[in-house]
Amino acid sequence: MNLFQDLAIAYRILAEHGIIDAYGHVSVRSPTNPERFWMARSIPPELVTEGDMMEFGMNSEPIDAQGRSPVNERFIHGEVYKSRPEVMAVVHNHSPSVIPFSCTGAVLRPIFHMSAFIGQGVPNWEIREAKEGTDMLVRDTYLGAALAKTLGGHPAALMRGHGAIVVGESLQVAIGRSVYLEQNARMQYQAELLAGRTQGPITFMDEKEVAANVVWQDYGRFWNLVRSKMLKTLEAEKAELLVQTT
DSSP: OOHHHHHHHHHHHHHHTTSSOTTOEEEEEOSSOTTEEEEEOSSOGGGOOGGGEEEEETTOOBSOOTTOOOOTTHHHHHHHHHHOTTOOEEEEEOOTTTHHHHSSSOOOOOOSGGGGGGGGOOOEEOGGGTOSSOOSOOOSHHHHHHHHHHHTTSSEEEETTTEEEEEESSHHHHHHHHHHHHHHHHHHHHHHHHHHHHTOOOOOOOHHHHHHHHTTOOOHHHHHHHHHHHHHHHHHHHHHHHHHTO
């Protein structure tokens, strides 16, 4: 595994799928030091390259910034890694179909098998309960810890009027969950519209179906497919840059 290459690809995948916009971010725990993690500097996700990666400690302080600007909300990542030693990757996104569920009484529920993890619970974090009058960004360890507490042992958590965080035991799991969280939110909304027209019930996955699906969902096939496509894009960009500099 090329850690920086895969991390850059993860940014590009989420940008391609509309899961993160100019401000979302992804991190991975260091495979050699569990007290460190890596994420890109403050740069639009679809422009991230291997050379943009920065290393951070558990208090989200840059190890060697080299004059680069870190992401303001890096504290989300550090505090989740502190509280969840099994987590190896964290995504913070502004997933558009998910956000409405964060500021209404609607509850996300698993409507198709690829999003079974939702059945393990997706709590909603209200930043006002931690601090009132903020710009809704997680700018320090206090707010990061409050968010991590709401996340608890769940695979994801909503952030009221802001977005979501998604975690995984690997980078591919965190990316797969992020994409299918967005898809589930969109399909659930569509199902609720249809149910309203027909006045019929919506059949969600039950607990046994959730348990049966979560155990095999490492999203390996999805990751390999989208990774191969994005790798070609990165390689083409490198080739073009080489031509421009020679």
